[in-house]
Amino acid sequence: MNKPVELDLPVDGGTLRVLRFGDGPRVAVAAHGITASGMSVSGGARHLPDDWSLFAVDLRGRGGSTGTPGPYGIEQHAADICAAAERWGGGGEVALTGQSMGAYVALRAAVRRPGLFSRLLLIDGGLPLPFPEGADPDAVLDATLGPAIARLAMTYPDEAAYVDFFQAHPALGPYWSEDIEAYVRYDLMGPAGELRSRAREEAVRQDGRELLTQNAEFAKNVVELTVPAHLLYAPRGLFDAAPGMLPEPLVRQFAEHLTVEEVPDCNHYTILMGEAAGVVAGRLGG
Structure with missing residues (x-):
């Protein structure tokens, strides 16, 4: 079930690329992380x-939707996720999931259109992130996502060089797999000798600012x-070191509103793209 069929979803302003994994009658829709794609x-x-069937949407400005214009932002992505649920849900119950930024998108979609979804699975995201009052969101983004944002402006001579860049990442390289490599190779576009990431920096920065400044929402x-x-x-967390993106005190603060589960021995990425992916599938399809 790991080779997707590529579909197009008409939305305001253009179309989104959607990756369909599987062909069963039960439907799940997924939203990915801030610089990622549906291949994650x-x-x-x-x-x-x-x-x-799992329909993984390439959000605006990423993956096969790199050329789809804004507006970007959590509200727009949530509307696009709802459009995917309406298009392929067949009027039945749709399971909704999202990882990292995609968890916030999925959360917003579930709140705005609860009748579309039978359940919600948040993966290492969705809870309000602490943000210092008066801080510059772009400076905080550069401090936390610096390497991930920097690669968006870089070019690479070939696919192997891009794979090498990711294999050097402390949260990915030690856990390398066919799934991670397929995700990395899917992210590339451009002519030979000048390959680059499909993720657009302007989309990443706008969405990142909202992740930091909409914590009350x-x-x-x-x-x-x-x-x-x-x-x-x-x-x-992001560099394979504790604590995670969602520290235990934050999780406990919101535990009365949703069930919570720590997935052992994984980081922010391998919870979805490592051996822990089986736990994710079990909770989504159980």
């Missing part, structure tokens, strides 16, 4: 039962949830 869910999709969204929701979180 391929490991989890492979573990889903045969009666599932995200907290409100969690409290407002009416769709049954489950949170999976990793003990290690």
